[in-house]
Amino acid sequence: MATGESVPDRRRGPYAKSTERRRTIVAAAHAVFAARGYRGGSLQDVADRVGMSQTSLLHYFPTKSDLLLAVLNWRDSITGDGTAPSDPDEAFVDEIIRQAHFNESIPGVIELYTVLCAESVTEDHPGRKYFLERFATLRGVYARSLTSLAEQGKLRSGVDPERAAASLIALWDGIQTQWLLAPDSIDMAAALRDYFDLILAPRP
Amino acid sequence: MATGESVPDRRRGPYAKSTERRRTIVAAAHAVFAARGYRGGSLQDVADRVGMSQTSLLHYFPTKSDLLLAVLNWRDSITGDGTAPSDPDEAFVDEIIRQAHFNESIPGVIELYTVLCAESVTEDHPGRKYFLERFATLRGVYARSLTSLAEQGKLRSGVDPERAAASLIALWDGIQTQWLLAPDSIDMAAALRDYFDLILAPRP
DNA sequence: ATAAATCTCGAGTGGACACTCGAAATTCGA
DNA sequence: TCGAATTTCGAGTGTCCACTCGAGATTTAT
Numbered sequence: 001m002a003t004g005e006s007v008p009d010r011r012r013g014p015y016a017k018s019t020e021r022r023r024t025i026v027a028a029a030h031a032v033f034a035a036r037g038y039r040g041g042s043l044q045d046v047a048d049r050v051g052m053s054q055t056s057l058l059h060y061f062p063t064k065s066d067l068l069l070a071v072l073n074w075r076d077s078i079t080g081d082g083t084a085p086s087d088p089d090e091a092f093v094d095e096i097i098r099q100a101h102f103n104e105s106i107p108g109v110i111e112l113y114t115v116l117c118a119e120s121v122t123e124d125h126p127g128r129k130y131f132l133e134r135f136a137t138l139r140g141v142y143a144r145s146l147t148s149l150a151e152q153g154k155l156r157s158g159v160d161p162e163r164a165a166a167s168l169i170a171l172w173d174g175i176q177t178q179w180l181l182a183p184d185s186i187d188m189a190a191a192l193r194d195y196f197d198l199i200l201a202p203r204p
Numbered sequence: 205m206a207t208g209e210s211v212p213d214r215r216r217g218p219y220a221k222s223t224e225r226r227r228t229i230v231a232a233a234h235a236v237f238a239a240r241g242y243r244g245g246s247l248q249d250v251a252d253r254v255g256m257s258q259t260s261l262l263h264y265f266p267t268k269s270d271l272l273l274a275v276l277n278w279r280d281s282i283t284g285d286g287t288a289p290s291d292p293d294e295a296f297v298d299e300i301i302r303q304a305h306f307n308e309s310i311p312g313v314i315e316l317y318t319v320l321c322a323e324s325v326t327e328d329h330p331g332r333k334y335f336l337e338r339f340a341t342l343r344g345v346y347a348r349s350l351t352s353l354a355e356q357g358k359l360r361s362g363v364d365p366e367r368a369a370a371s372l373i374a375l376w377d378g379i380q381t382q383w384l385l386a387p388d389s390i391d392m393a394a395a396l397r398d399y400f401d402l403i404l405a406p407r408p
Numbered sequence: 409a410t411a412a413a414t415c416t417c418g419a420g421t422g423g424a425c426a427c428t429c430g431a432a433a434t435t436c437g438a
Numbered sequence: 439t440c441g442a443a444t445t446t447c448g449a450g451t452g453t454c455c456a457c458t459c460g461a462g463a464t465t466t467a468t
Binding site: 258 | 424425426427428429434436
């Protein structure tokens with residue numbers, strides 16, 4: 001057999017403006033998927049928004065689901081949720097409230113998250129694995145922070161950190177949906193503050 | 205002008221098996237929309253499931269969005285949420301826990317609700333009005349029940365009925381999403397029970 | 409400079425989509 | 439029974455979809 005490293009591998013890698021181009025594509029895809037969902041949004045929509053042909057788009061992201069995964073990973077890098085372990089324990093609460101306030105300034109990102117998350121539970125959805133893992137790790141991170149608070153006696157007695165972690169995420173996600181439909185009636189940060197007032201030990 | 209009631213209006217109304225036929229169509233559409241969403245599901249999918257031609261389906265529901273609205277109204281009639289004012293005030297809590305338990309037996313209905321609710325926030329979605337109204341009335345119904353509990357001194361002091369109503373719905377919706385993705389890790393009824401334990405006045 | 413690699417895109421492919429049309433089959437009131 | 443109304447459906451309309459192909463334009467290492 002003459003198979004060997006006879007091919008010198010003359011690959012040159014992406015050209016200079018390539019990474020920037022990918023960024024604008026992901027940004028456009030983000031908007032399209034937020035406005036129409038993954039199934040409802042089309043590659044043509046994305047290409048039109050970037051101002052390039054649909055064929056060129058496919059040069060950067062060979063399939064639609066590749067593009068979706070790029071958008072989801074990009075979302076992670078913005079919100080960075082579940083990543084920062086919130087160094088001082090007390091700051092856990094403040095950090096979540098701060099993030100909730102910040103979220104009000106980026107409705108598009110919230111819409112993307114809400115729409116794709118629910119869509120991901122449907123048949124053969126390429127985003128399912130992402131959301132499955134996100135929920136699992138986020139529950140773990142929050143549970144650890146709540147356990148830490150409990151050890152300091154700062155959690156109300158009877159509150160289970162694991163279940164409270166899931167409930168906290170659920171409350172947050174759910175209130176985002178209501179906020180998207182009726183932003184003037186819903187105060188996301190207040191809902192989270194209320195919840196922390198309930199699960200934290202009362203000031204003596 | 206010779207326009208008058210010269211047309212005797214010989215309409216005969218739907219035939220005998222027509223209403224039953226509509227029921228099976230709505231049931232099939234329910235399954236399709238749950239599994240693939242509104243945009244992702246097709247009329248052909250629904251017709252195949254019923255065993256009729258797509259054209260015949262359109263005889264009963266002239267447009268896809270007509271079919272969606274029929275499915276949403278049918279869902280209301282099953283779960284009947286927001287309708288029963290839960291006559292005795294105390295039963296409010298028990299009724300929600302009971303409903304949460306019952307929901308575990310109808311994952312398809314939960315999936316439908318979760319998927320369509322989030323999808324409804326997207327552009328030009330025919331279900332948006334339905335969910336907008338649902339949230340508004342449900343918040344009202346829950347807030348009234350919680351206010352009633354507060355007047356009996358059964359609500360923990362400091363809990364605002366309006367905000368707690370929105371949070372309760374948010375928690376419920378959010379925990380359903382997590383449950384759909386990881387049914388073995390999530391206990392929906394427990395999450396709601398936990399929340400009521402927090403907002404109800406502690407037993408003295 | 410030049411050649412190979414990357415980037416771009418026009419032109420398609422095959423299929424799915426919601427919806428229309430006209431006509432046959434069926435039901436039912438009289 | 440008979441005729442009109444309802445129900446069924448095959449065939450088609452125009453549109454959009456993700457994705458392919460091949461070739462020209464541009465960039466970059468040498």
